[in-house]
Amino acid sequence: MIEVSQVNKKFGKLEVLKNVNLTCKKGECIALIGPNGCGKTTLIKSILGMVLPDNGTIIFNEKSIKNEYLYRNNIGYMPQIGRYPDTMTIGQVIEMIKTIRSSNEVLDEDLIKAFELEKMFDKQMRTLSGGTTQKVSATLAFLFNPDVLILDEPTAGLDPLASEVLKEKIIKEKEKGKLILITSHLLSELDDLITEIVFMQEGEVHFHKKVATLLEETNETKISKAIASILKSKKNLTT
Amino acid sequence: MCFKLIKKMNRIIKIILSDILKNKIVLAFTLILAILSWSSFALEDNSSKGLLTILNVILFTVPLVSILFATIYLYNSSEFIELLLSQPIKRVKIWMSLFIGLSTSMVIAFLLGAGIPLLIYSPNAVGFMMISVGSIISIVFVALAFLSSIVTRDKAKGIGIAIMIWLFFALLFDGLVLFLLFQFADYPIEKAMVGITALSPIDLARIQILLHLDVSAMMGYTGAIFKDFFGTSLGLIVSFLLLCLWAIIPFSISLKMFKSKDL
Numbered sequence: 001m002i003e004v005s006q007v008n009k010k011f012g013k014l015e016v017l018k019n020v021n022l023t024c025k026k027g028e029c030i031a032l033i034g035p036n037g038c039g040k041t042t043l044i045k046s047i048l049g050m051v052l053p054d055n056g057t058i059i060f061n062e063k064s065i066k067n068e069y070l071y072r073n074n075i076g077y078m079p080q081i082g083r084y085p086d087t088m089t090i091g092q093v094i095e096m097i098k099t100i101r102s103s104n105e106v107l108d109e110d111l112i113k114a115f116e117l118e119k120m121f122d123k124q125m126r127t128l129s130g131g132t133t134q135k136v137s138a139t140l141a142f143l144f145n146p147d148v149l150i151l152d153e154p155t156a157g158l159d160p161l162a163s164e165v166l167k168e169k170i171i172k173e174k175e176k177g178k179l180i181l182i183t184s185h186l187l188s189e190l191d192d193l194i195t196e197i198v199f200m201q202e203g204e205v206h207f208h209k210k211v212a213t214l215l216e217e218t219n220e221t222k223i224s225k226a227i228a229s230i231l232k233s234k235k236n237l238t239t
Numbered sequence: 240m241c242f243k244l245i246k247k248m249n250r251i252i253k254i255i256l257s258d259i260l261k262n263k264i265v266l267a268f269t270l271i272l273a274i275l276s277w278s279s280f281a282l283e284d285n286s287s288k289g290l291l292t293i294l295n296v297i298l299f300t301v302p303l304v305s306i307l308f309a310t311i312y313l314y315n316s317s318e319f320i321e322l323l324l325s326q327p328i329k330r331v332k333i334w335m336s337l338f339i340g341l342s343t344s345m346v347i348a349f350l351l352g353a354g355i356p357l358l359i360y361s362p363n364a365v366g367f368m369m370i371s372v373g374s375i376i377s378i379v380f381v382a383l384a385f386l387s388s389i390v391t392r393d394k395a396k397g398i399g400i401a402i403m404i405w406l407f408f409a410l411l412f413d414g415l416v417l418f419l420l421f422q423f424a425d426y427p428i429e430k431a432m433v434g435i436t437a438l439s440p441i442d443l444a445r446i447q448i449l450l451h452l453d454v455s456a457m458m459g460y461t462g463a464i465f466k467d468f469f470g471t472s473l474g475l476i477v478s479f480l481l482l483c484l485w486a487i488i489p490f491s492i493s494l495k496m497f498k499s500k501d502l
Binding site: 011045048049050051052069070071072073075077079083084085086087093096097099100101102 | 250251254258315316317318319321322323324325326327328329330499501502
């Protein structure tokens with residue numbers, strides 16, 4: 001569904017993405033992990049066309065995304081830090097995105113109900129806490145029933161109750177056969193969600209494996225421990 | 240398909256327009272323009288003196304407010320732009336909608352503030368000239384604002400650039416021309432000077448209005464000299480086209496830069 005090949009991106013002198021190759025297929029739930037500043041968000045933004053790669057191609061549904069925009073109809077994006085016009089209210093933001101998309105499909109308003117956003121519809125965006133802003137971002141990402149969900153640190157800043165709601169929603173969508181791409185640092189949270197792991201470091205994709213294979217190779221039962229043991233063994237190799 | 244695209248663009252323009260028109264600064268700008276225009280017509284005994292006052296308003300206030308307001312608005316809507324970019328909308332369309340929204344609102348403010356008194360007190364060629372030139376000048380400086388806000392991410396720097404652009408065209412450019420005139424007074428440089436005028440939208444606007452006003456000598460040296468050159472209808476058309484170019488070129492450069500910007 002998404003094919004990233006040989007993508008490079010430099011911000012000034014800083015190489016953020018180095019020859020990144022990545023293939024994502026329908027029905028997969030991929031965790032994009034790696035230390036801070038390893039290029040996860042840049043990769044996601046490249047797929048969304050917000051960052052334009054220096055070279056390489058990104059193919060979405062067998063079509064290059066270069067100079068394209070309609071493919072974003074199929075993507076729901078939840079940014080790491082949602083930034084919205086300050087003076088707009090929650091209701092206005094949701095209404096605005098609805099008018100811009102103007103899709104005839106049935107809207108998925110589960111999250112509005114689950115997060116109880118209706119009560120806060122006339123609150124201005126600037127008065128919201130980080131967590132509530134995240135809730136709005138999540139709602140917008142799921143609203144149009146997209147085939148692909150790209151979630152950048154979805155549970156950061158959410159209270160345990162809300163993050164549980166969101167996780168359940170993600171699992172529900174995964175079962176519908178959607179492609180889900182998540183970046184997160186909280187590995188323990190991902191255990192029951194994901195099917196594949198992509199590990200990035202310093203702008204490169206280190207490995208891309210199925211969770212089952214990863215656990216088998218490391219003889220662990222938890223993803224977080226498996227990753228830790230891989231990192232440790234690598235450190236031993238280099239030193 | 241094409242119709243659908245236009246509809247989508249209209250929706251974005253509508254959102255932007257309603258946001259700007261709610262802004263208190265635009266309201267205040269309209270009110271100030273109205274007070275200045277009405278009072279200058281009411282206080283002077285003949286309308287051509289009033290026109291002169293309004294000319295000054297057009298040449299100083301309108302550019303300043305247009306460029307500053309548009310620059311600040313663009314920086315403040317960076318979140319909005321980011322939000323739109325993650326939606327299925329073309330980049331060109333986002334930038335164009337912002338431009339159309341901002342210039343429309345500045346033109347509306349000008350028309351409501353200065354246009355109405357102009358139409359009432361001077362419903363002739365000069366009045367219409369002032370209205371059209373004022374509208375174009377608003378658009379030109381909105382376009383320059385797009386340029387100044389795209390060259391840097393830093394809001395303070397961008398506003399600084401905007402103020403410098405205004406200062407240059409409103410004050411420095413005339414001084415520069417005057418300096419050149421005195422330095423080369425012994426040479427026949429009048430024709431070259433006409434070309435130099437095209438380098439400043441404010442001077443172009445001033446000349447167009449002065450040609451209809453018979454008071455050219457009062458409005459700075461540049462104005463007085465070019466009366467002979469721009470007096471023909473060809474000169475009028477050329478200067479109008481040049482003014483339009485002053486809006487089109489800065490905006491197209493900014494559009495090109497926006498297309499390849501990382502957000």
